[in-house]
Amino acid sequence: MEQQHLRDFNSTGFQIDLVNWFLENQRDLPWRESKDAYRVWVSEIMLQQTRVETVIPYYQAFMREFPTAEALAEAEEDRILKAWEGLGYYSRVRNLQTAVREVVEKYNGVVPDTREEISTLKGVGPYTAGAILSIAYGKPEPAVDGNVMRVLSRIFIIEEDIAKPATRKIFEKILYELVSKENPSAFNQGLMELGALICTPTSPGCLLCPVREHCRANQKGVQAELPIKSKKKKQTSKQMAAVVVRNEKNEVLIEKRPETGLLARLWQVPNIETNIGDNQEEILSKMMLEDFDVSIKVGGQIQQVEHVFSHLIWNINVYEAVVTGKASAETATRKWVKTSEIEQYAFQSHIRRLSNSLS
DNA sequence: AAGACGGGGGG
């Protein structure tokens, strides 16, 4: 089936220019040192919605601790969450371990090399499947991420809204024909590298672009108007109160978050949502007594934390307090920990910084 | 088709 966007398009010339540019100008990145499918896989999961510079140190540490699929399959969940601490989207690493365990058990430790099989793995969507298949196995499969949609929307002047899920399929359809059959790995990575280094969201560097002669947006001077992307709705905010409670041994009370949902299974200090004008000290004391069976005396506010998610903001006032009566026993999800032990637990980033400031 | 799910950097 002939692809409309590819009519009068020099596909071969485009492939050659893009691949040659990538082979000569690609960045030196740790996950490019090996084509091992497990290593490629880990890097692709980490890179989802996350910048290259952020990922580099996490990737290196992760590979030292979990060098093989078997090593990751056998790891404790607390260890993998700790390795992911600060990276965000924590379900990525839990899904990765689930999927790696399936690879070890069902595929004898070998990452499958067909889109059909690899797509059944937890956390491996259409982009990641294409990335692993092309980079690790040299298969001519499309790998459409945000970069690729931006680059191709400019090259072919595609005005579909890239915020809509259905739009991704338009780019995949083009790529099934356009992807280089000689070097799918360099072609796909080249498209992404181009988006990261040259064909950037604002003010693309068309004068430096290796494929500007193939670019219809550049020919018409409309590259800055593309891609079309609808806005997300704006944020809402919530008032919160949190408390650092210490017992007579100067230990701090922490609890594990629920199994699912926001920041699932990470650790935190006790906290509660409040309304404007509430007496937060009083609410915290009551909550500690009712939910934790611990009576406390609140000393005062020690910090104010603004916790920003994509769609909501938590404004958290953090208080310090001491136990006045008996302290309840520990459970699997509630612990009294020495300050020096806190670093062993995985926290959300703002809480990590707070715990680092405790003495 | 729309929300949920993190965090950091840049204009």
Place this chain on the structure above:
DNA sequence: CCCCCAGTCTT
């Protein structure tokens, strides 16, 4: 303050 980033899963 808003947008963006090597997306996927759930509803």
